Every structure is written in C-alpha cells, then in structure tokens.
Amino acid sequence: MITVNPLEVDGMFFTAIVVELPKTNLLMISNEVGYIMCGALDVDLLNNVLADRKIIAARAVGVKTIDDLLYAPLEKITDASKAYGWEKGMIGRDALIKIS
Numbered sequence: 784m785i786t787v788n789p790l791e792v793d794g795m796f797f798t799a800i801v802v803e804l805p806k807t808n809l810l811m812i813s814n815e816v817g818y819i820m821c822g823a824l825d826v827d828l829l830n831n832v833l834a835d836r837k838i839i840a841a842r843a844v845g846v847k848t849i850d851d852l853l854y855a856p857l858e859k860i861t862d863a864s865k866a867y868g869w870e871k872g873m874i875g876r877d878a879l880i881k882i883s
Contacts, residue, residue, distance in 0.1 A: 787854045790849065792876055799849045810852050812875065816882040817864060819857065821846050821847035826859040837863040839882060843875055855877075 788837045790799040790812060802809035810821040817839025824842035841864055843855035853876045860878075867881045 792853070792879050792883070795880065797879060797883075801849065808847060810849060812849065812852060812879060814879070814882060817841075817867070819843065819852060819878055821852065822858070823857075824826055826861055829861050834862070838866045839867060839869075841869060841875070841878055 784803045786801040788799045795814075797812050797814045800809075800811045800813070808821070809823055812819050814842045819841045820843075822844035823877065824840060826842055829836075829838045829840055838861055841857040841860040842854055844858045845870055846852045846855050854874050856874055857869065857871045857878060858871070860871055864878070869878045869881060
C-alpha cells in the first residue's frame with residue numbers, strides 16, 4: 784500500500800509518503816525544493832553520479848514512521864543541501880523548515 788498525505792510543519796506544508804513493503808516501510812517527506820527519507824536513500828549516488836542535478840536530500844536511519852523521520856537526526860546529507868544550512872545530525876523537522 785502507498786499512502787500520500789499532506790503534512791504541516793510549523794505552518795508549512797509538505798507531502799508525506801509511506802510505501803509499505805515486506806518487512807519494512809519506505810518513508811519520505813518532500814516539498815518542491817527537497818526531501819528527507821529513510822535509510823533506503825542512496826546519498827552517495829546523488830552526490831556522485833547525479834551531482835550535476837544538485838539534489839537537496841538527506842536520510843535518517845532506524846525510522847519506522849513519518850513521526851520518527853521528523854525527529855530523527857539526519858545520518859547523511861547531499862552536498863547540495865548544505866546551501867540550505869542542512870547539517871549531518873540535525874533533526875528532519877529542522878531541515879524541512881530550512882527548505883520551506
């Protein structure tokens with residue numbers, strides 16, 4: 784099952800996506816600028832192979848719900864996300880506010 788819902792963070796709106804897979808969930812929160820995602824995101828691919836696209840993205844590991852993703856520290860961020868003040872270790876919610 785795939786669930787797509789609007790998500791409000793400090794008055795700013797994002798899209799929360801949950802893809803239920805066998806034994807795990809794929810989690811993502813995005814807007815038109817960038818996104819945060821669960822550990823399935825390959826940040827190295829975005830930084831190296833797709834670097835010319837300047838993708839604003841980050842991943843958090845060990846998350847099972849959208850709420851977990853909002854409050855988990857970002858384990859890895861793309862190089863392009865640094866232009867928005869994202870830092871490794873900041874929580875997802877704070878990163879999203881910086882791109883709203």
